[in-house]
Amino acid sequence: MFEITDSIYADDTADFYCSRKDVDKWVPLLYQCFDDFGLEVHRRAPGDNGDSKSAVLFCAAPRSCYTNPDTYDAELREDPSDDDYFSLDPVVVDGAGSTITIVDNVKYLGGILTTDAKDDKDVDTRIKKANGAFGGLRKCFFANQSISLDTKRIVYLTVIVSILLFGSETWVLTEELHRQLECFHNQCVRVMCGVTYWRQWQQHIRADTLLERLQLTQMRELTYQRQLRWLGHVRRMSEDRLPRRLLTSWVYHPRASGGQMMNYGRSVQKALYWAGVEQDEWFDLSQERAAWGKATNGQ
Secondary structure, three states, rough: OOOOOEEEEEEEEEEEOOOOHHHHHHHHHHHHHHHHHOOOOOOOOOOOOOOOOOOEEOOOOHHHHHHOOOOOOOOOOOOOOOOOOOOOOOEOOOOOOOEEEEEEEEOOEEEEEEOOOHHHHHHHHHHHHHHHHHHHHHHHOOOOOOHHHHHHHHHHHHHHHHHOOEEEOOOOOOOOHHHHHHHHHHHHHHHHHHHOOOHHHHOOOOEEEEEEEEEOOOOHHHHHHHHHHHHHHHHOOOOOOHHHHOOOOOOEEEEEOOOOOOOHHHHHHHHHHHHHOOOOOOHHHOOOOOHHHHHHHOO
16 A cells, blocks of 8 residues: 655646644645745736636546535535535635645646546547647648648648647547547648548538548547557556556545446447457566557557
8 A cells, every 4th residue: 555645847846634623734844845945836926816726626526425516515514614515715824825726637747637527628638729720720731632631641640639638648538528639630631631621511422431441540540559558567567656657556444335437448348349458468478568569569
């Protein structure tokens, strides 16, 4: 058994607390520690109503667990010192009255973390960023019929898909999220092939046919490849590293009643099924980089 107390990468740090009481106690001390070393951590000045770059993300229980999900039942708690109590009021971090805000989503290491621990907002953000990049190159490059399909494919994979699937290695993708990614992918493919949606519908051109012209695969396969390659990379890490320890860990807590949400384990199972790798074989197979790379190519 082990605990995760923080996550540090370069100048980005995430600390974990189990209750609002712990937040009110330890966050001011954390700020004081940074101040003592001459390090400046962003805080919101008294009277400032804007958001602070530093923020507190409350990862709540499922909404069905609360009488008033919008406030997480904070107004129903008689004793604010209870560990179950969580106020949405800003957290005071120093004697001058500076604060940091409570948010329902925060950007950390390029990804969007949300209160409900789902990836819907992160996927939506990546689609918008990729769509902006594709739109910037659409007229001069992707819709230019004088440029070969092979060149378009290389640039699309290198630039657009890299933006779209940044952080996808750890996404928990539901079928709806797969559909959204696939819709964007097919839209880009139509533009590169010079085929409008109306023409595709009128002439009954299958999406697979356009993908074959560009020698591309479905977006689902691209995400599965990235997830499995990252899985093998983590598997080959030394056992003292945090990602490797988390890979084979579990939480000692009973499941919530009702249907269970999609989780990372089930996402990996779907990816393994696509690659044709048995669940009881991947752990040993991924230890060999070459063998795992061949298995995750989807051949």
